[in-house]
Amino acid sequence: MRSLLSILTSCLSVVSAASLQARAPTPGTLSQVTNWGTQPTNAGFYIYVPRNLAASPGIIVAIHYCTGSAQAYYNGSPYRTLSEQYGFIVIYPSSPHSGTCWDVSSRQTLSHNGGGDSNTIANMVKWTLSQYSADASKVFVTGSSSGAMMTNVMAAAYPELFQAAIVYSGVPAGCFMSSGGGVNAWNSSCANGQSTATPQKWAQVVFDMDPGYDGPRPKMQIYHGSADYTLSSRNYQETMKQWAGVFGYNYDQPQATTQNDPQSGYTRTVYGPMVQGIYAQNVGHTVPIRGSDDMKFFGFA
Ligand SMILES: *[C@@H]1O[C@H](CO)[C@@H](O)[C@H](O)[C@H]1NC(C)=O
Secondary structure: OOHHHHHHHHHHHHHHHHHHHOOOOOOOOEEOOOOOOOOOOOOEEEEEEEOOOEEEOEEEEOOOOOOOOOOHHHHHHHHHHHHHHHHHHHEEEEOOOOOOOOOOOOOOOOOOOOOOOOHHHHHHHHHHHHHOOOOOOEEEEEEEHHHHHHHHHHHHHHHOOOEEEEOOOOOOOOOOOOOOOOOOOOHHHHHHHOOOOOOOHHHHHHHHEEEEOOOOOOEEEEEEEOOOOOOOOHHHHHHHHOOOOOHOOOOOOOEEEEEEEOOOOEEEEEOOOEHHHHHEOOOOOOOOOOOHHHHHHHHOO
């Protein structure tokens, strides 16, 4: 016969297992999501659910820079404030690597469902879509530096997930590709601006990350500073070539170029509805995030 105590204990352990499983992120605070599903890599999953959550909310994935973390990007970027204003959810992935850059170099991360960090982040998006009945037509990705590189990778490897992407001081998708297949490898030739190619070649790098895909792709906005000595400003032109190539725009003939837009010293170049870049004269690494402009590009404002 079981004692009362053992019955109680087993009830309690069932309860605590269930509550662990279903522990909901607390609205209005940065919460870590655990036990959430398939994690090909150990990237941390942090989420900000606004107190003012919209019905069928949008989602922004905000990806941190090297040496950063979910918490640091949460503190240092405007998205949590904007989330309360517009009701969308923010996913802040946290890199699992020492030095905490993102893996934007391995074959796994550079292929659709290939099992790298990009796959883990894509799974976070899918979990959030189903958990919050979020609006799949309002899913966006952005990031700074290493997070900007990952933003380009996400747009290339998971084009079906995102409607738009904003890149703050990154490199083209695949530019950090490691010849030895290294995970989270630094690539000096790319960082120094020596990886250059035609728009067609850069576009092919994108197509090769998700071969056979022919559905819609996210529209792209690329920021880079002219005084960037971490990821050479040459990467601005290379990234613009890449996305102009993907969308079939003529890289040599942008639709419009406007000076002092969106602020003094910045130049906006528009290739068409799907691709535009903003080159920031005398700005270093990284270009400061422009929260309210991001809201316009993503269609919240
Ligand atoms: C760096 O990336 C380029 C592509 O941008 C690639 O051709 C090269 O092999 C990479 N270098 C290393 C050391 O992996």
